[in-house]
Amino acid sequence: MTLVGVVGAGIMGAGVAQSLAQSGHAVRLVDISADALRTALDSIELNCRMSRMLGGPAVDAGEVLDRITTGTDLELLADTEVVIENITEDEALKRDLYPRLDRICQPGCVLVANTSAIPITRIASWTGRPAQVAGVHFMNPVPMKPAVEFIPGHHTSPEAQRTVRELLESMGKKPIDVNDACGFISNRISHVFMNEAAYLVYEGVASAETIDEVFRSCFGHPMGPLQTLDLIGVDTVLQSIEVLYQHFADSKYRPCPLLKQMVDAGLLGRKSGEGFYRHGPDSRGPADSAGRNGHLTAVRSATDH
Template sequence: MTTIKKIGIIGAGQMGSGIAQVCAQAGYDVVLSDISDAVLEKALANIGRNYDRQIQKGKLEEAEKTAALGRITTGTDLSVFGESDLVIEAATENEALKRDLLKKLVPHLKPEALIATNTSSISITRLAAATDRPAKFMGMHFMNPVPVMQLVELIRGIATDEPTFNAIKELTLAIGKTAAVAEDFPAFIVNRILLPMINEAVYTLYEGVGGVEAIDTALKLGANHPMGPLELADFIGLDTCLAVMQVLYEGLADSKYRPCPLLVKYVEAGWIGKKYGRGFYDYSQTPPVPTR
């Protein structure tokens, strides 16, 4: 079984930087890559702030923060992954983009290196086919925000071998996460259940059954959810929600997964959630105000 000591991560956004944070804190050497130094600098600053919050809560020592940050190196070229034992792809949820990245990645890897994808919905088997090592490829779907959420879905492709699965499962436990094993069906377990619920909440809004606040209040108090489905959609990103629903709709050919037209309209308008300032809520105001 491959011994994982050095982990490469493609993508320094919210997911990639979160994965880098937990891996470095668990003692692994991490190489984080993205398209620009500015993005990487922002990611490192965010990781540092997250460590600071842990220090304030008494969960981390200053020396541990310094050591963890010292284990993270960065680069804008895929050649930085030459010594990585595992590379985790955490790019945008777009299959064509991911396949292209994976094809460009493999020439830089050592023969025994493993690859994992953080996709939330796309076929592991199809993505694996874009590489030269489908047996050493699998899904490792972290939840957002990575430092807080305990779950990692582990998904084998049709060709994933047992040593690869065991190595990734061992890593998952070593970074303090809990593994849930899912089969390679569209959206796996969490999003197969969660995103249709969010999509139905958008339909409920679209059809005028309730307003944004009423829908979120009803689910928070009526189903004891910590966050309403429309607020959660904004947090996830409406573009990501739409992408997952499209994967479900196309992959399972069932009309119950048809993305709500209102969700499509919001994405077309660029109103794609909290990190962009506007989604089902307008975040330019405090507290945020419903947009419908």
């Protein structure tokens, strides 16, 4: 059993904490918001109870929750062996966080960045322990995904890599090795799909349902790019695309204005109840999207297929 700190209690952080606790590890889950921590625990309990129904293993929710300690103070991480950071994909926030983790965590602690785009070597440079910083890109929903991208930084030591690999394998995750580069593999490809799909809606070429139907029926994907975008979160995807655009200065990563409008309007996908689709009791109604001039207008859209 490893004592693991998890920073950030959003969708990804809650999933990481659940996956660790299900695997028998003790977890210290930290977030600046007490409300976020309560929501995370409620979500973990529900996911555990529904695991069998969703095709997963039977999970004792009580045992899982008993392994998770929560708090709003980073000092709770002082004696952890590994810390997995899951805060929003905002470089300024991460740049502020990592020096604080570096000061608080014991010298042997390995810091793991669960980032979807920011290079690991850059993150490691914000600490005094670059040899003990590695990247792991978990997929959503974390407890149900069997593989992750594993990204050592330029200075990550063999010992730190081994520690992270063993932890991942104990969680039932297959680490797929990826060289350190902005966006790694999955987001370099998937975010171009999602961003271009948003452009098709924005330009009035096709509805969200039509675009997703092409991906499901013609390509055999279980979900279309806009369904996936709603699942991840419009704001989260936009942040990652902006990181790619800023890093590469390449127009193929230019964020679709529709995504910015939707974030401004609070249409974040499943977590807000509405994005490209409606989610919830009235999910059969239309969702708000953008017309060809970029103004928010009603466009017919359906719920999950």
